[in-house]
Amino acid sequence: MRRLFWILAALFTGIAAHSGFVLLVPQLKLNHAIARVSAATGPNRFFMLPADDQLRLFPSYPPMSVMGACAFDVSQGPVELSANLPPGFWTLTIFDSTGNVLFTVNDAQSGTGSFTVNLARAPSLIEMLKASGSDEPSDLTGWKVSTAETTGLAVIWQPAVDAAELPSRSQSLAQSLCRRSPKPA
Numbered sequence: 728m729r730r731l732f733w734i735l736a737a738l739f740t741g742i743a744a745h746s747g748f749v750l751l752v753p754q755l756k757l758n759h760a761i762a763r764v765s766a767a768t769g770p771n772r773f774f775m776l777p778a779d780d781q782l783r784l785f786p787s788y789p790p791m792s793v794m795g796a797c798a799f800d801v802s803q804g805p806v807e808l809s810a811n812l813p814p815g816f817w818t819l820t821i822f823d824s825t826g827n828v829l830f831t832v833n834d835a836q837s838g839t840g841s842f843t844v845n846l847a848r849a850p851s852l853i854e855m856l857k858a859s860g861s862d863e864p865s866d867l868t869g870w871k872v873s874t875a876e877t878t879g880l881a882v883i884w885q886p887a888v889d890a891a892e893l894p895s896r897s898q899s900l901a902q903s904l905c906r907r908s909p910k911p912a
Contacts, residue, residue: 761824761880765798770878771806773797773905775897785882792886793896797905802877805847805908809869810883812840813899817885819844823876830872843869845908848877881905 764784768774776784776794785794799806810819812834821830821844834840850858850873885900887893 761798761878764796765880768798770798770800771905771907773808773901773903775901776882785884788884789886791890791893792884793893793900794885795883795900795903797881797903798878799846799881799905800878801846801848801874803907805845806905807908808844808846808881808903808905810840810842810900810903812883812885812903813896814840815885815896817883819881819883821846821872821879821881823874823879825876829874829879830870832870844881845869845871846879846881847871847873849873849875 764776764780765772765774773795774797776796778790781788781792781794782790788794797806797808799808814834816834817840818831818833819842820828823829830844883900883903885896887896
């Protein structure tokens with residue numbers, strides 16, 4: 728009987744250790760990667776991803792493309808991501824700090840290359856119950872994305888047909904803006 732107890736204890740300990748590893752390590756790696764690529768600019772600033780970081784973070788994307796990103800932090804208030812992209816294919820994907828995709832859109836779905844995404848912290852259950860009516864601002868333009876996590880990464884990707892397009896696509900993408908939303912009056 729004692730031997731069965733230790734076999735079961737070892738089995739459950741192994742399952743618990745494996746589950747913890749599988750659940751925690753990807754999140755820790757993503758948080759580390761976000762901190763590393765955004766170290767120079769800090770949170771809530773748009774930056775261009777260098778080719779080696781593109782390959783490291785998104786190995787399935789074609790190497791001949793440009794990527795810009797914003798490591799956002801909504802703990803102090805909403806964040807705006809604005810872009811005015813030239814005609815052509817592009818995608819915007821917003822990840823939370825655990826790697827979950829919160830929002831994704833491409834040029835065909837949006838119908839425009841000029842957009843603003845408002846990122847905000849999702850209200851807790853108690854905050855939702857306390858809220859009265861519609862608290863949405865009526866002058867909101869663009870899309871609104873709410874996240875339970877306070878940090879994450881928004882990535883805009885544009886492929887290039889040939890190497891000659893890379894500089895112009897990089898230049899137009901670099902004009903994108905990521906910042907804390909101005910306080911409403």
